[in-house]
Amino acid sequence: MNGWHGKILKINLTDQIVEQEEVNPGIAKDYLGGRGWAIKYLYEGMDPSADPLSPENILIFATGPLTGTPAPTGNRYMVVAKSPLTGALSNSNSGGEFPTWMKRTGFDLFIFTGKSSKPVYLWVNEDQVEIRSAEHLWGQDVHQTTDILLAETDPNAKVACIGPAGENLVLMAAIMNDKHRAAARSGVGAVMGSKNLKAVVVHGRKNPLMYDADAMQKLSIEIAKEVGVAVKAGSALREYGTAYVPQVTNELGILPTRNFQSGQFEGVDTIDGLTLKEKYLIRPKPCYRCPIACGRLTEVAEGSRYDGKGEGPEYESISSLGSACGIDNLAAITKANYVCNELGLDTITAGMTVAAAMEMYERSYIPEDDIGKPLRFGDADMLIELLEKIAYRDGFGDILAEGSYRLAEKYGHPEIAVTARKMEFPGYDPRGSQGMGLLYATASVGASHMAGDTAYVEVFGVPEKIDPLVTEGKPALLKRFGNAFVNIDATGLCVFLALRYVFDADINLWPTRLTKLMNLTTGANYTPESMLQAADRVFNLERMFLIRAGFTGKDDTLPPRMLHEPLPSGPAKGYVVKLDEMLPEFYQLQGWDKNGIPTPEKLAELGLSEIVN
Amino acid sequence: MSVFDNFFVIKISVKLLATYRKKLPEGTKGCTCQIEVPTHSVVRHIVEQYDLAFDETNVVLLNGRVTDPEQKLKNDDVVCVFPALAGG
Numbered sequence: 001m002n003g004w005h006g007k008i009l010k011i012n013l014t015d016q017i018v019e020q021e022e023v024n025p026g027i028a029k030d031y032l033g034g035r036g037w038a039i040k041y042l043y044e045g046m047d048p049s050a051d052p053l054s055p056e057n058i059l060i061f062a063t064g065p066l067t068g069t070p071a072p073t074g075n076r077y078m079v080v081a082k083s084p085l086t087g088a089l090s091n092s093n094s095g096g097e098f099p100t101w102m103k104r105t106g107f108d109l110f111i112f113t114g115k116s117s118k119p120v121y122l123w124v125n126e127d128q129v130e131i132r133s134a135e136h137l138w139g140q141d142v143h144q145t146t147d148i149l150l151a152e153t154d155p156n157a158k159v160a161c162i163g164p165a166g167e168n169l170v171l172m173a174a175i176m177n178d179k180h181r182a183a184a185r186s187g188v189g190a191v192m193g194s195k196n197l198k199a200v201v202v203h204g205r206k207n208p209l210m211y212d213a214d215a216m217q218k219l220s221i222e223i224a225k226e227v228g229v230a231v232k233a234g235s236a237l238r239e240y241g242t243a244y245v246p247q248v249t250n251e252l253g254i255l256p257t258r259n260f261q262s263g264q265f266e267g268v269d270t271i272d273g274l275t276l277k278e279k280y281l282i283r284p285k286p287c288y289r290c291p292i293a294c295g296r297l298t299e300v301a302e303g304s305r306y307d308g309k310g311e312g313p314e315y316e317s318i319s320s321l322g323s324a325c326g327i328d329n330l331a332a333i334t335k336a337n338y339v340c341n342e343l344g345l346d347t348i349t350a351g352m353t354v355a356a357a358m359e360m361y362e363r364s365y366i367p368e369d370d371i372g373k374p375l376r377f378g379d380a381d382m383l384i385e386l387l388e389k390i391a392y393r394d395g396f397g398d399i400l401a402e403g404s405y406r407l408a409e410k411y412g413h414p415e416i417a418v419t420a421r422k423m424e425f426p427g428y429d430p431r432g433s434q435g436m437g438l439l440y441a442t443a444s445v446g447a448s449h450m451a452g453d454t455a456y457v458e459v460f461g462v463p464e465k466i467d468p469l470v471t472e473g474k475p476a477l478l479k480r481f482g483n484a485f486v487n488i489d490a491t492g493l494c495v496f497l498a499l500r501y502v503f504d505a506d507i508n509l510w511p512t513r514l515t516k517l518m519n520l521t522t523g524a525n526y527t528p529e530s531m532l533q534a535a536d537r538v539f540n541l542e543r544m545f546l547i548r549a550g551f552t553g554k555d556d557t558l559p560p561r562m563l564h565e566p567l568p569s570g571p572a573k574g575y576v577v578k579l580d581e582m583l584p585e586f587y588q589l590q591g592w593d594k595n596g597i598p599t600p601e602k603l604a605e606l607g608l609s610e611i612v613n
Numbered sequence: 614m615s616v617f618d619n620f621f622v623i624k625i626s627v628k629l630l631a632t633y634r635k636k637l638p639e640g641t642k643g644c645t646c647q648i649e650v651p652t653h654s655v656v657r658h659i660v661e662q663y664d665l666a667f668d669e670t671n672v673v674l675l676n677g678r679v680t681d682p683e684q685k686l687k688n689d690d691v692v693c694v695f696p697a698l699a700g701g
C-alpha cells in the first residue's frame with residue numbers, strides 16, 4: 001500500500017505474544033487511518049461496557065497515512081482506548097518526533113491487549129519486536145525513563161512512556177513522548193499503567209511509500225512556503241506559542257478563572273505570552289518538520305524557588321494551572337507544568353481538579369484536616385505539592401487523583417465540578433462561546449477542545465469570525481468542525497496547520513487540499529465528499545461505542561454552573577450555555593434520533609449496519 | 614485644552630494583542646493604551662489608525678463583543694484587535 005503501510009502490530013501482553021496483521025485496502029480507505037482505524041479495531045475488539053482498567057480494555061497507538069510523509073506537520077499520532085476517567089472514549093493526540101519514528105517501524109498501528117503480569121516495555125525496531133522487562137524502570141519519572149531507554153535501545157530511538165501517575169492508575173495520567181509532548185487527556189496513561197506497560201520505544205527507516213512522490217513533495221513545499229510567508233509577516237504562534245491566548249480569552253470574558261467562577265482574571269498580564277517570552281523562553285521548539293514551531297523550550301533560572309528547564313507551558317496549561325487556580329505567577333505555572341510532564345499528568349485535568357478543590361476548601365466543603373493545610377486560590381506552592389501527591393496517590397492526592405467530578409461528589413457538592421462526561425473543561429468558558437458548550441456536551445471524549453474546536457471561529461476568527469454568544473448556526477458549525485477534526489486526527493496532521501492550510505478558507509471547511517494530499521499519498525481516489533463521509537463514519541462509530549458503553553442522550557449535558565449560573569462579569573455577563581437551543585438541531589443534523597442514537601438509516605448510509613449489529 | 618474641547622473628544626482604550634502589540638507606543642505597559650479621538654469616530658477609524666484592516670485577517674472587538682466597523686464610539690470604550698489565528 002501507499003501512505004499506509006497496511007500493517008498492524010498486535011501485542012498480547014497477557015501471553016507476551018506479538019503478531020502482525022495486514023489491513024484490507026477497502027477498510028483502510030473507508031476509515032482513513034489514525035483515529036478512524038483505531039475506533040474500528042476498538043469497537044470490534046472489546047466489549048464497550050468493560051472496565052477500562054481491566055485487561056479487557058484495548059490500548060491503541062495509531063499513526064495516520066500522512067504521518068511520516070513530507071506533508072508539513074505530518075508528525076502526529078493518536079492514543080485510543082476506553083477512558084477510565086469518563087467511561088467513554090479516549091482520543092488523545094500528540095506530536096513531537098515519536099509518531100514519525102513509530103510510522104517508520106513499518107507499522108501503522110500498535111494494538112495492546114491484555115495485561116502483563118510484570119512491568120514491561122515494547123521495543124520495536126522495524127521487524128525486530130521485543131517485549132522487555134521494565135522492572136528497573138517502574139517508579140522512574142518520564143525524563144529518567146526516557147534517558148534509560150535511549151541508553152539501552154538506540155540513542156536515535158524515540159520513547160513514549162508513562163510516569164508515576166500512570167503506574168498508580170491516576171485517572172488523569174498522560175502518555176508522554178519525547179519527554180515533553182503529551183497524549184494527555186482522559187487517563188490514557190492509567191490504561192497503559194493498568195497493563196503494566198511502562199513504555200514504547202521505536203526506531204526504523206521504513207518511510208511510507210508515496211503514490212506520487214514528486215507531486216506530493218511539490219504540494220508539501222507549496223504549503224510550507226505559504227506557512228513560511230505567514231510566519232515571516234509575524235506569527236503569534238511562533239513568537240509567543242499558544243501562550244498569547246490568555247489575553248484573547250480574557251478580553252472575551254471566557255478565561256477560566258477560579259474554577260470558572262468568572263471569565264476574567266486580573267493577573268492576566270503576568271501569565272501571558274509576552275511575559276513568557278521575555279522571562280523564560282529559550283527558543284521556539286517545533287515538532288518534527290513543522291514550519292510553525294509553536295512549542296516553547298523554556299527555563300526558570302536557578303535561584304528562583306520554581307527553577308527548572310523543559311517545554312511549555314501552552315495556553316491550556318496556563319489557564320488550568322494558572323487562572324483557574326487564581327495563580328498569577330508564571331514561574332510557578334511553568335514549574336507546575338514541568339512537574340506534570342515529569343510525573344506524566346494531564347495539565348488540564350490536574351489543574352482544574354486542584355481548582356475545584358480550592359473552591360471547595362474556600363466554601364468550607366472540604367475540612368482542612370483532610371488536606372492537612374489551607375488550600376486557597378492563588379497558592380502556587382500548594383498546587384505544586386498537590387500535583388506530586390496526585391501522581392503518587394499520597395494522602396489527599398489520592399482523592400484528587402480521581403478527578404474533580406468524583407472529588408466534588410465525595411464531599412456532597414457535585415455542582416462544583418466543571419466537567420462533561422466527568423472530564424474537566426479546557427480553557428474556554430462555554431457560557432461566552434456557545435458552540436464550545438455544544439461541543440463539550442456532545443463530544444465522545446467529554447469536555448475536550450480537540451474534538452471540533454468551534455473556538456477557532458468564535459474566538460480566533462479562523463476561517464471567519466462569528467459571534468460567540470449566539471446559538472444560531474452553531475449546531476451546523478460544530479458538525480463541520482467535528483468532521484474536520486476527524487479528518488485531521490485520522491490522517492495525521494496537526495490541527496494548527498491543517499485548519500488553515502488544507503481546508504478551504506471559509507466556514508464550510510471543505511477539505512480540498514487535504515483530499516489532494518491524501519490522494520498523492522495513498523492513490524486511493526478520495527473526493528472531498530468521500531473524505532467527509534469517512535469522517536462521518538468514524539464519528540458515528542465512536543458514538544455507537546458510547547451507546548454500547550451505556551451512554552444515552554441524557555449524558556449530552558453540562559454541569560449546573562454552565563446551565564444555570566450566568567457569568568458574573570465581562571462581555572458575556574449574564575450568559576449561560578443555551579444547550580436546549582442547540583442540542584435537538586445537532587442531533588437532527590447528525591442523523592440521530594431524539595435520544596441521540598444514530599438511526600438505522602444513518603448507520604446504513606455509512607455502511608455501519610453490519611459492524612454495529 | 615478648553616472645557617469646550619471635551620465635547621469634541623472622547624477617551625477610549627486600545628488593546629492590541631499577539632503580534633500587534635508592537636504597534637502600541639513605546640513604553641506601553643501590558644497591551645492597552647488610552648487615546649483621545651474625535652467624537653463621531655467609529656471602530657474602523659481606530660483600527661486603521663494603527664495601520665490595520667477591518668477585514669477577515671483580523672478580529673476586532675468592541676468591549677469584548679463582535680462589532681460593526683461603523684459602530685460609533687463613546688467614552689471608555691475598549692477597541693481590541695488581534696490577528697485571526699488559531700490558538701490553544
Ligand code: SF4
Pocket residue numbers: 073075095096285286287288290291292293294295494495496497
Ligand atoms: S504547530 Fe505546534 S503542535 Fe503543531 S506540529 Fe507545529 S510545533 Fe507541533
